[in-house]
Amino acid sequence: MGQNSFYGYGQKKITIDDVANALGVSKTTVSRAVSGKGRVGESTRNRVLNYIAENNYKPNLIAKSLAESKTFNIAVVIPGDYNLVDLPFFQKCLMGISEFASTFNYDVLMCVCYENDLSQLERIIDNHKVDGVILTRTLVDDKPEKYLIEKGVPFVVIGTSLNDDVIQVDNDHRSACKELTSLMLMKGYKRIGLIGGDESHIVTLSRYSGYKDALLETGISVDKQIVHLNVLTSIVAEKSALELIDKHVDAIICMDDTICSYVLKTFYSKGIRVPEDVKLLSFYNSMILENRNISITTLQFDVKELGVETCKVLINYLNGIEIEKKTLLKYEVILKESTK
Amino acid sequence: MGQNSFYGYGQKKITIDDVANALGVSKTTVSRAVSGKGRVGESTRNRVLNYIAENNYKPNLIAKSLAESKTFNIAVVIPGDYNLVDLPFFQKCLMGISEFASTFNYDVLMCVCYENDLSQLERIIDNHKVDGVILTRTLVDDKPEKYLIEKGVPFVVIGTSLNDDVIQVDNDHRSACKELTSLMLMKGYKRIGLIGGDESHIVTLSRYSGYKDALLETGISVDKQIVHLNVLTSIVAEKSALELIDKHVDAIICMDDTICSYVLKTFYSKGIRVPEDVKLLSFYNSMILENRNISITTLQFDVKELGVETCKVLINYLNGIEIEKKTLLKYEVILKESTK
DNA sequence: CTGAAAGCGCTTACAG
DNA sequence: CTGAAAGCGCTTACAG
Structure with a gap:
């Protein structure tokens, strides 16, 4: 019993x-x-x-699964890295994915992967518990991606992959960052600082490309002194923010809201005023920046929609329906006080 | 093919x-x-x-499932309500659950339920895709809970249920809120305002009970004028915060970090100083309150651990191992600037 | 248009 | 200690 x-x-x-x-x-x-x-x-x-x-x-879906060799499950891989766990991004993706999947009678299986530990993914694949996988971010040297290719498991990534064979769905971060940069340029601000995260995340590189695109189009050359990447901690962010001020930037674009919150705090404690002394822009319209003393001009991505679209691509792919190799989704610029 | x-x-x-x-x-x-x-x-x-x-x-786990009438899956029900989606709480729970489950070769199936739409859950149960379910919050009139009881599906709730037959795992919100209140009382602050969320969430009631416990132990009667529940929007929160100031409270306890962020913003714009004019306390040590101009005294719950413990209880239960009907987990008080 | 039968890959009485 | 056989609840050639 x-x-x-x-x-x-x-x-x-x-x-x-x-x-x-x-x-x-x-x-x-x-x-x-x-x-x-x-x-x-x-x-x-x-x-x-x-x-x-x-x-x-x-x-009985289990019996059907056995007979058809399908599971009607997909796995969604979420990074377990400590500093990412808190980001609403992954949760919203999951909601979108799960919503779409369930209308097609698929279920979504959570899978947390760490930098050096893919064991949850391996277990799921070894046990044949899913028909396909969604990766929710892409790295320059992406272990889950490599693993899935090696195993021949169908998968789609949210983000941009360096491997053209990989099916990908992403917001257009390059264009988005270009637009943010151009926005400042058009207002006459020529010295634009950039603070970004991990260079091993492809999205960081895409954004940086967009930034360069905007500058070059305007005939301004990139000053690497005011581009700070791999800013991962509050200490480095603080240092970086103050350094940019020293270099007399007109505006600072932060590649994510966590970085932006560090910058804001630093400025507050040092008496540097936004937008009077410097304009400030960030990348997500997330709650991390909500209800602050000043509202921040940011991009807005429909992350849930991103999840929905990705899931649609994967399920179509699994069912032999033709799909796009690469889907780019839109974004919006939300103008707020910090660039006034 | x-x-x-x-x-x-x-x-x-x-x-x-x-x-x-x-x-x-x-x-x-x-x-x-x-x-x-x-x-x-x-x-x-x-x-x-x-x-x-x-x-x-x-x-092949599918074949094993069919033969044993087990799926080695559990479903985790996440509320889809818009204003909850962003809370890191559910995501952290999921991480803990998923981590524990995978060590026992179980997988975690995402299930989003809305106030008036349990269809994802119903589908999963009808399809017999899981052996048991975890509910990640409890309501006074809890539809998923009722549904699962009716269907005879084994489940465990994260939170406190009004139904004693339900297996529950929770942080001790009642004691936690009592301690927060006592902390202020001991410092000599007798007028303590309370701003809380939805009264249909049992956790709101538990916290309120703890607040009352502390007051009554000290021989102070509850002044309902400075207890504001069902504060769900920024507008109501702002109104509530200013009203409490009018009533000359010494301190305000916010039942969640979103409310607290609204209060902070209101105070900032009105020039009300924390902690000089009023002490401020909140409930989670979450990033919503991080990197603000002032740090807030809060409780700290190990939410991932909560997920782990809950999953442990469910899996033990599913395997016929004896379990506690009710598990209460600890919390810590983190003292910061806002109560100095 | 419909059905008998084999098969998907396991588990588990039952018998030896 | 070990095995032949039935069964879990479906699907799908194959035959009619």
Whole structure:
């Protein structure tokens, strides 16, 4: 007992056999009527469909999985790195993915991967628990990506991959950062500082490219002294912010809201005023920057939509429907007080 | 093709039959050696174990599921309500749950439920895709809870349930709020305002109880004028904060960090100083309150640990191991500038 | 249009 | 200690 005592959740489930017997037809016929595959007589089909609706028959997905060699599950890989755990980004992605998946009767399996520990992913793949995988970020040297390619597992990444064979869905961070930069340039601010995160994250590189694009188009050369990447801690961010002020920047673009919150705090404690002394821009319209003393001009991505689109691509791919190799989603610029 | 072309992820999986044939034993024997259930000769067992290790045999979990009527999946229900989506709480819970589950070879299935839409949960239960469920919050009138009881599905809640039959794991919010209140009382501040969220969330009621406990122990009666519950929007929060100031409170306890951020912003714009004019306390040591101009005295719960413990209880329960009906986890008080 | 039968890869009484 | 066989609940060639 014990282990199985819960099975059926207390109520016996009716099987395809029960339906077939009750109706005096074969399981084959029931199966065909339910799945819609294969020919069944109009009237037979209706009898079956009515019966299962009335008697609340639900096919056992596990049995179906075994017979079809499909699981109707997808795994979503979330990075477990401490400083990313708090970001609302991944949670919102998950919501979108899960919403779309469930309308197609797929389920979403959580999978946390760490820099040096893919064991959760490996276990899921070894156990054949999913039909495909979504990676929620991309790295320059991406271990989960490599692993999945090696194993031949179908997957889609949220983000941009250096490998063109990888199916990818992303917001257009390059254009977005270019637009943010151009916005400042058009207002006549020529010295624009940039503070960004980990260079091993491809998104950091994309943003940096967009920044350079904007400058070069305007004929301004990039001053590497006011571009600070790999800013990962509050201490480095503080140092970086003050250094940019020393270098007389007109504006600072922060590549994420956490960095921006560090910068804001530093400025507050040093009496540097935004936007009077320096303009400030950030990348997500997230709650990290909400309800501050000053509102920050940022980009806005529809992250839930990003999840939805990605899941759509993966499920289409799994079902042999043609898809785009690369999907780029839009963004909006939200103008607020910090650039006034 | 199409649908099945991905199966096997490109590499044929070796089955129990292959192992049995290669070793000249029966499937039964292999099964027993692998599962550890049933008697197998010492040497036979070792032969099997060596072979599967060398040839990287992994039992097909789907087949095992069908045979055992178990899925090795648990569902975690996350509320989809807009204003909760952003809270790091649920994400951290998920991380803890997923971490524990995977060490026991269980997987975690995401399930988003809305106030009036349990369809994701219903689908998962109807399809028998999980062995049990974790609810990540509790309401006074809890629809998912009722649904699961009705269906006879094993589940555990994170939070406190009004139904004593429900297995629950929670941080001790009542004691925590009592301690926060007592802390102010001991410093001689007798007028303590309370701003809280939705009264239909049991956690709100627990906190309120703790607040009352502390006051009553000190012989102070509760002044309902300075207790504001159901504060759900920034507008109401602002109004509430100013009203408390009008009523000359010495301190304000906010039941969550979002509320506290609204209060902070209101005070800043009105020139009300913390802690000089009023002390301020909040409930989570979350990033919402990080990098503000002032640091806030809060409670600290180990939310990931909460997830781990809950998952442990559920998995033990599913496997017939004795468990506590109610587990209460600790908290810490983090003293910061806002109560100096 | 419909059905009998084999098969998906396991587990587990039952028998020896 | 070990194995042949039935069964979990579906799907799907194959035959009619």
